[in-house]
Amino acid sequence: QQPVQSPQAVILREGEDAVINCSSSKALYSVHWYRQKHGEAPVFLMILLKGGEQKGHEKISASFNEKKQQSSLYLTASQLSYSGTYFCGTDNSGNTPLVFGKGTRLSVIA
Amino acid sequence: EPEVTQTPSHQVTQMGQEVILRCVPISNHLYFYWYRQILGQKVEFLVSFYNNEISEKSEIFDDQFSVERPDGSNFTLKIRSTKLEDSAMYFCASSERRGNSPLHFGNGTRLTVT
Numbered sequence: 001q002q003p004v005q006s007p008q009a010v011i012l013r014e015g016e017d018a019v020i021n022c023s024s025s026k027a028l029y030s031v032h033w034y035r036q037k038h039g040e041a042p043v044f045l046m047i048l049l050k051g052g053e054q055k056g057h058e059k060i061s062a063s064f065n066e067k068k069q070q071s072s073l074y075l076t077a078s079q080l081s082y083s084g085t086y087f088c089g090t091d092n093s094g095n096t097p098l099v100f101g102k103g104t105r106l107s108v109i110a
Numbered sequence: 111e112p113e114v115t116q117t118p119s120h121q122v123t124q125m126g127q128e129v130i131l132r133c134v135p136i137s138n139h140l141y142f143y144w145y146r147q148i149l150g151q152k153v154e155f156l157v158s159f160y161n162n163e164i165s166e167k168s169e170i171f172d173d174q175f176s177v178e179r180p181d182g183s184n185f186t187l188k189i190r191s192t193k194l195e196d197s198a199m200y201f202c203a204s205s206e207r208r209g210n211s212p213l214h215f216g217n218g219t220r221l222t223v224t
């Protein structure tokens with residue numbers, strides 16, 4: 001079951017914040033976040049496991065609300081290097097392959 | 111840092127031809143995957159492989175597709191008779207475990223079917 005990401009695209013000025021959401025219609029075991037730059041492979045950012053934890057990675061952090069079956073990725077004080085497409089990947093049981101959302105294209109401009 | 115390597119980086123083939131895409135996963139990883147991404151679209155799951163057999167496959171992975179681990183290091187995806195709609199970027203990935211372990215992606219093979 002493919003997760004739903006929103007927004008589809010966002011444009012930020014350097015230093016602005018953004019939130020990307022990922023939701024599922026089924027219970028989630030884990031949510032993964034990846035960033036893909038144009039012409040490159042997706043690169044792992046972080047995993048969140050059921051339990052409602054929040055994780056941080058420099059100025060990028062994420063939360064996981066197990067009850068609402070959704071995760072949010074927070075990008076604060078954005079930098080030009082944050083530009084790319086962000087994908088969430090979800091695993092419903094801990095033993096199934098990741099299914100990715102359609103992605104959120106983030107553009108950071110000077 | 112160890113990485114997943116894929117060859118070739120770009121493959122052009124004619125419709126109906128067979129292609130083999132190659133991948134060398136990270137050496138201590140146990141799970142291997144193929145995903146594909148049609149230009150500008152989402153990353154779609156094709157197949158996962160564990161303990162020398164397919165563990166899951168999607169409906170995209172029909173009889174035209176097969177995977178193999180012919181030796182201790184390589185992991186291959188074969189498309190028997192390519193179609194125009196098989197044109198895409200094919201990513202190999204590997205992980206140590208399932209569920210709570212990140213996927214490490216290779217740089218992909220861009221397949222163009224003419």
